[in-house]
Amino acid sequence: MSLDQAIVADQSSAPPDKSLVSASSAPGPESSSASAGPELVTLVPVSARRRAVPRWLRRTVGPVGLLVLWQVLSGTGVLHPDILASPGTIARTAGSLVSDGTLPSAMLVSVQRVLVGLVLGGIAGVALALASGLSRLGEDLVDATVQMLRSIPWVGVIPLFIIWLGIGEAPKIALIALGVAFHLYLNVYAGIRGVDAHLVEAGSSLGLGRWGLVRHVVLPGALPGAMTGLRYSLATAWLALVFGESVNADDGIGFLMNQAREFFRTDVIVVCLIVYALLGLFADFLVRTLERFLLQWRPTFTGQ
């Protein structure tokens, strides 16, 4: 028995066989420092190291600081109201626009455009995706065509839409529907084609027919892709709305902005921008909620 093992046995006053075990867990019986054991470091739990300032507070410092700076610059006259109104003015303008009903009615018109465009484009996009995703014939007929048309920047067709459809609601809704349809088509089609072939095979071994496979295997499997497509297409829909309304409009948020431009009302323009952003955020929130409900089965889903 070596010296260090004897010392360990002494210190622990354990039976000799146990001391052998503890000695063997030391770096090596030949090591001369083994009797003292390795230097131990206390591992401090994360909770004990955490500082008093919570993360969300730290994250709000930047935006709030920017607002303060903006207000100071406007207050000292460095930032002229014709260039950019002060945050205070913008808040007051927003209040008055809401209270006199201008903003709510404009929002209603714009949201209606987005919804109608979304529904029309959604129906077209999903129908085309189903046609080309579910059948080889549909793929040959539809996919090549859609892929070709997709390379045309959809914003660029505004002049054509105005010639074809005039300057009323139709060209704006058509523009939104176009953007929505492409995004939904691509994602739903990819979703359908991305369904695990093993699951389709399992489904058919369970006795599912063609329609049963589509209903119980293919469509649910394409749902994650469809939801991604819906989110993209919502973002596209708002963008299309801004484009469509900025060309010509006699109501809606775009009309408010155009009118404000004539009178250098930067405060109204900023209010409209904020409204666009909030509406976009709200739409995204809706889709996320829908996803949380529809995709709770997904292994990668971590929202709950």
Added chain:
Amino acid sequence: MATDVHGTVSPKSVGAPAAGTALAPSPTDFDTAPDVDTDTDTDTNDVEVEGGVGVEGGTDAGFVEGGSAAVRVAGLTRSFDGRAVIDGLDLTVRPGEFVALLGRSGCGKSTLLRVLAGLDREIEGEVSVPRRSAVAFQAPRLMPWKRVWRNVLLGLPGRAERAVAERALGEVGLSHRTDAWPKTLSGGEAQRASLARALVREPDLLLLDEPFGALDALTRIKAQRLVAELWQRRGCAVLLVTHDVEEALLLADRAVVMDRGVIAYETAIDLPRPRDITDPRFAALRGRLLERLGVDDTEITHESPDA
């Protein structure tokens, strides 16, 4: 037990839609046929099949005319790009028989199982399987978007009741996971759910494609016991595709070795159940099968297969 109705797996060229196991009924009614019990294990201990030729030459293990069968394969050929993976294969499985299909990887055993499951119709030859057959794959293949009990009922004809699924899940010891999403199941639980999904169809033939391959050693032992138990209770014919000789010897009535597209060797496993790995007869069989599978470095000395 006798099989109810037999169907014939028709080659794809006949025009059967991708309708899974909806098979055309065969005119023969095997229920009324006398059970001529001339199969392998009653006559000889094991049967040598001439390599690559098929079963015509000197074996009584193959196609028994008029006998009751759960699987009847005659002259099955399946080619991939001109290369025959299954080449004139014959196989008969009696109702209620547990057959283990062994073979090296790539020998075509999974292809054979897919043919029997009706998933591969690009075949030549004659294949008859029970109308009610079910598959459990190596991966559980549960639909992730359906809760466990809905997975179990998937594809059942008519409006299946939740209670039916609960019964099947109870049988595999998964009653507490009835409402769970597949993603929350452990590997063993998912495999048991897959078994429940197969059993709820009350199959006359249960096809198992290496169902324990992806499980850890302890879970595998439990799953094997469960399968043995379920088989004894249900009395359905089972074809277990595996590369694990011990698993075959623990579970099956008969081990069949596939090589070069045919059944190259088969042997009855007439050891008493439950089986004991330490039984010397077990070890002898194991050695013989391993040798057949091309594994020579066993501690068992080579003995004649006709022992």
